[in-house]
Amino acid sequence: MVSNYTPEFAEKVTGVRADVIREAARLYATNKPSMILWGLGATEHVQGTEIIYQLIDLALITGNVGRPGSGLMPLRGKNNVQGTAIMGDHPKKLPGAVPLTQNIERFEKLWGVKLNPNPGLDGIEMVEAAMRGDLKALIVFGEDVVMSHPYREMTEKALSKLELLVLIDMFHNETSKYAHVFLPAASSFEKDGTFTNAERRVQRVRKVIEPLGESLPDWQIIVRLANAMGYGDYFRYSSPEDVWNEIRSAWPAVYGITYERVDKEGGLPYPTPRLDAPPVKVLHVGQFTVGKKARLRPVAYIPSPEQPTEEYPLTLITGRTLYHFNMGSMTRRTGNQVIEPEDFIEISEDDAKALGISDGDMVRVTSRWGSTVITARVSRRVSKGIVFATVHHPEASINRVVSPAVDRISHIPEYKVTAVRVEKAS
Known part of the structure; x- marks a missing residue:
């Protein structure tokens, strides 16, 4: 191969x-x-x-x-992606990234409940299920689904079919337009807890101020929802440290990481299985988790379904700028908005000349999936045939254009390849 x-x-x-x-x-x-x-x-x-x-x-x-x-x-896209992935947020994994098919009895004993061995739905699958009418209710924590998912038109249709959409966030956003209930969440400055970075280092998050208004830390919102739904006996937490100690019981690799120890020693990487021993700083010394040898994974190349055509001759890549974070619901409320007040699409000098586009022109970007208008920046940073657009502002909402194609295994959207055409807006 x-x-x-x-x-x-x-x-x-x-x-x-x-x-x-x-x-x-x-x-x-x-x-x-x-x-x-x-x-x-x-x-x-x-x-x-x-x-x-x-x-x-x-x-x-x-x-x-x-x-x-x-x-x-x-290099993770957010500051706690590693932590959320390893804590059991994945629909096919339990805390510690344990597959649902392994050691499920240990978790059932810990939680005192019979677990469903069938995997749940990921974010993409939830939207698809809502579109089919199979998903009736959805709780969204801290994500602007409408802005962040590809093929925005389908996402909006799917969310509009839900019988109940609860949005838990710091600010109203594009998804708020489809929410039946909005619950205000506290910021990271208003709560305690842990973040886990890409180095596997578990770090403490410490509250600076009390939550403003009626906002609450996420864990308290979950506890209150559980109580209201009759499941309070399974969520008897009085602090984030209670939650962390349950994680320690569920996941042996972090048993040796306590709040007291992190406060004393600083952030600790996992695995740290023992209270009286230092963490394992370098993985795979002597052997791998699967044994003495690891297995190579040869992969055959499969082209993206989004190939340039005569009608859509350019390849669109989307991403962030230095001055805004993800969908901009926080950074658009800061002074960064003065530095970068709108989204833009970068186009090469050769393509701009061929299309009669000048720097600062409003252009229409169209794909097989949708269309939007955005400001053009003629740039030497992109190659001929490539355009790059930012994703932060709802006025342009470039994901109206992005293909619904996803990773064959993880279902991460293919934000980096969409065939488009660009023309001056009329």
Whole structure:
């Protein structure tokens, strides 16, 4: 399989010259320790998860695991993505990323309830289920689903079919328009708890001020909802530390991490299974979690369904700017709005000239999935045939245009590849 994917083949797919690919490969393979870091540009593709499989394979075959300064690290899109993923938020995983099919009896004993072994729905699947009429009610914590999901038109139709949509957030946003109930949530400055970063380090979050108005920390909202629904006996928490101690009981790898110890020693990485021993700072020393040897995962390349055509000749990539965070519901309320007051689409000088577009023009971006109007910036930062648009402002809402294609394994939307056309707005 590997012989099919020469640097010349990769150059045709990626636009990166074959000699540069060879230079990068030799640089990585001949320098130890070496570390691979990646951002959302690697994962927001139909083969995003499989791309990471290949990065892991590179680390394995070059011996860049199990030693200080080596390994792989995702640059997460938010400050606690690692924490939420590992705490059991994933519909197919229990705390500690334990699959639903493994050790389920231990969790049933801890919680005193019989667990459903069938996986739940992820965010994309929930919207699809609502669209079909199979999902009747939805509680959304801290996400502007309408702004953040691809193919906005379908997302709006799906949410409008729900019999009950509860939105729990700090501010009203585009999803608020479809919510039947809005519950105000406290900010990170108004609550205690933990964040876990990409280094696996569990850090304390400490309250600076009391929650404003009627807002509450997320855990208190969950406890009150459980009480109101008759499940209060399963949610007998009086503090975030109570919640954390339950996590310690459920997940042996963090049993040795207590609030008292973190307050004394600072953030601690997992695994820290013992109270009287230091954390394991370097993983996979001597052996892997699966045994002495790890298995390589060869992957065949599958092109995105969003290929440029005569009607849609440009490839759209979406992402963030330095000055705004995600859908902008927080940063658009700060002085950053003065620096970056609107979304924009960057277009190469060659494409702009061919299309009669000047810097600052309002342009219409159209795909097979939708259309929007946005400000053009003529730029040398993007290549011919590529356009890049920011995602922060509801006025442009570039996800009206983005394809509904998702990662084949994780269902992360393919935000980095949508075939579009760009023309001056009339």
